[in-house]
Amino acid sequence: MREPQRAVYDHTEIYKILDEGFVCHAGFTVDSQTYVIPTMYARVGDALYFHGSAVSRMLRNLSNGVSVCITVTLIDGLVLARSVFNHSMNYRSVVALGMATLVSEPTEKLNALHAFTEKILPGRWNDARQPNEKELKATSILKLSLSEVSAKVRVGPVEDDAEDYALRVWAGIVPLRLVADAPIRDERCDVSIPGPAYATNFRR
């Protein structure tokens, strides 16, 4: 069998995928049950920071770190081959393994929150009210060093079996992407406050 997917180990390419996504799936095991939970994340240098509140609720003790698998998947398109068997998806997916540790240092926590906000909405951090000490304490952030990280990518056209190209079946790619619709102003937000560019022109 052909495998039009390829594995990627180049950090530049892996970091590009991580920087485009903003929701990861965090996997961990408690009492021999695996859990997978969606949560927000941001890469800062060679580390990935992710919101740990869901993880914290399920784990009694995070002080020694927690073994995790963080997976980020970007969906790029549907691959419609002439045969059902060769149908596929174009996607880019990163898997990072390791021990995640709880971030306790307030400045590092603040930097992580800054990265969460700014990677999606550049400029929002300075517009919004920034976290106070109490909020910072109430926020649980986990950090994973990106040492054991790889990506899997499928790009490009349909791949059919040689004899199937003669079939009169439409074949091709349906490109998919995440888009934003017009922002919906909060009912209690004064109409004289202009909609910021990061909301009106949101793009991934």
Place this chain on the structure above:
Amino acid sequence: MREPQRAVYDHTEIYKILDEGFVCHAGFTVDSQTYVIPTMYARVGDALYFHGSAVSRMLRNLSNGVSVCITVTLIDGLVLARSVFNHSMNYRSVVALGMATLVSEPTEKLNALHAFTEKILPGRWNDARQPNEKELKATSILKLSLSEVSAKVRVGPVEDDAEDYALRVWAGIVPLRLVADAPIRDERCDVSIPGPAYATNFRR
């Protein structure tokens, strides 16, 4: 702290989320390492079927079933509160736990592949060349009964701290959704074959 998210246990609502998504994140543990891998799935009745090739590669023996957590996440929007702390996302996420078993019966396998295809591209199954015996054998499908399943959902407007509503900060929702661009015909697909509606009008 407020929790504008809510847990959902109603199967009708959970199944609606599962039927809208088509990529799940499958979590499982091998030699005390958790892995989370994206894969395609479809719900058929009270069962979820998912592509098992990635899982099969990592597990030596699937005959006794494999303990999994299957998570499906739909992203609906960014929630821009007046404070950074109350920023959030609107989303719908399903978590299903249990023992997944390898599907060996050819008709059940065929039905699962039919469901994968038809849930995304209704009509495609009959247009494309359907799987032959050899392809069916080469396809690994896993089945998980949806007995231990729940959802978590955040919908609706911004929730700010009472004192923050006075701030002159734009607040509101940036709705997000997955869209398809115009299909790209395969180079070797005869232009006299019309683009099918499921490709030209793809919608989730």
